[in-house]
Amino acid sequence: MIEYLVIVAALFIAMLVYFKIADKYNIIDKPNHRSAHTQITLRGGGIIFPVAFIIFAVFNFNLIIEEYWSFGLGLLAICTISFIDDIKTLSNKIRLAVHLISVVLLLYFTGAFVLMPFWVWPVLFILIIGTLNAYNFMDGINGMTGIYSLVTLSSLAYINKEIVQFTDHDFIYYPILACLVFLFFNFRKKAKCFAGDVGSMGIGFWVIGLITLLIMKTGEYNYILLLSIYGVEVVLTIIERILLKENIFEAHRRHLYQLFANEKKVSHLLISSTYAFVQLIINIFLIQSELPIWGILPIIFIPTGCLYLGLKLSLKKKYSL
Structure with missing residues (x-):
C-alpha cells in the first residue's frame, strides 16, 4: 500500500511539473470546428501514462529486462511520436511507421508471432492499429479517455486476480493509478488538461497490450x-x-x-x-x-x-x- 501511495504522489508531482513546462512552452489545445470544448486548455496531460510505465520499470527492473522490455519500447516509441505530433503536426507516413514498429513490439511481447499462424499477423496489425485510432477518435470530451480506460483496466485487474493470472498485477495497477491521477485534473467541467495524442495513444496501447496478452494466454477471443x-x-x-x-x-x-x-x-x-x-x-x-x-x-x-x-x-x- 505504501508503494502505491508513493507512486500516486510521484504521478501528481510529474503532472504539476508538466503543467509548468506546458504553460512555459505554450503546449495548448485551441478549440476548432470539431472540438467539444470552448476554452484553451493545456494539452498532453496524458504524458502521465508513459511516466507511469517508467516508474513501473524502476520498481520492477528485472521484470522489464526479462519480459516487458519490448512492450516498454513500443509504448515509449508511440508516446514520443504522439507527443511530438501534439506539439507540431507530423506527416502521416512518419506516424504510421512508428505505429507499425510499436505494434510489432507489442505482438512480440504478447507472443502472438509464436502462437498465431503468419497469415493472422496482418489481421492483428489492422485490428490493433484500428483500435488505437478508435481510442484517439473517442478522446474528445472531458473524462472520456480516463474513466473508460479505468473501467477496462479494473475489469482486467479482476480477471487477472480472480479468474486467470496472465500478467504481473502491478502491470495493471500502475496504469489504474495513472488514470486516477489524470482524472483528478481532467474529470471536471473545466478540465485542467487534456490527454492529447500522447495520452489516448499511450493508455490505448497499454490497454490493448493487456487485452492481447490475455487473449494469447487464454485463447478466449471474447475478451476483445x-x-x-x-x-x-x-x-x-x-x-x-x-x-x-x-x-x-x-x-x-x-x-x-x-x-x-x-x-x-x-x-x-x-x-x-x-x-x-x-x-x-x-x-x-x-x-x-x-x-x-x-x-x-x-x-x-x-x-x-x-x-x-x-x-x-x-x-x-x-x-x-
Whole structure:
C-alpha cells in the first residue's frame, strides 16, 4: 500500500511539473470546428501514462529486462511520436511507421508471432492499429479517455486476480493509478488538461497490450469485447460517413458523444460516465458468461447498436444534422 501511495504522489508531482513546462512552452489545445470544448486548455496531460510505465520499470527492473522490455519500447516509441505530433503536426507516413514498429513490439511481447499462424499477423496489425485510432477518435470530451480506460483496466485487474493470472498485477495497477491521477485534473467541467495524442495513444496501447496478452494466454477471443462500446461507436460512425461519401480520414463531429456534447449541450462528465457505465455492465456480463464469442456478440451488439442508431437518428432529426 505504501508503494502505491508513493507512486500516486510521484504521478501528481510529474503532472504539476508538466503543467509548468506546458504553460512555459505554450503546449495548448485551441478549440476548432470539431472540438467539444470552448476554452484553451493545456494539452498532453496524458504524458502521465508513459511516466507511469517508467516508474513501473524502476520498481520492477528485472521484470522489464526479462519480459516487458519490448512492450516498454513500443509504448515509449508511440508516446514520443504522439507527443511530438501534439506539439507540431507530423506527416502521416512518419506516424504510421512508428505505429507499425510499436505494434510489432507489442505482438512480440504478447507472443502472438509464436502462437498465431503468419497469415493472422496482418489481421492483428489492422485490428490493433484500428483500435488505437478508435481510442484517439473517442478522446474528445472531458473524462472520456480516463474513466473508460479505468473501467477496462479494473475489469482486467479482476480477471487477472480472480479468474486467470496472465500478467504481473502491478502491470495493471500502475496504469489504474495513472488514470486516477489524470482524472483528478481532467474529470471536471473545466478540465485542467487534456490527454492529447500522447495520452489516448499511450493508455490505448497499454490497454490493448493487456487485452492481447490475455487473449494469447487464454485463447478466449471474447475478451476483445472489453472495448465493445468504443468498437460500436467507431465502426457505425465510419459506416455512416462512408454512406454519406465523406472522407473518413478527415476530422468530423459525427460521433454520438460529439452530438450530445455539441448540439444537445449535455455535460461532458455525464456522457463520459454513461459510456463507462455501459461498458462496465457489458464487462460484468462478459466475465460471468460462459458463452462462446459467437453467442455473446449478438447479445451485446444488437441492443447497443440499436440504441446507438436510435439516439443518432433522433438527434439528427432534431438538429437536422
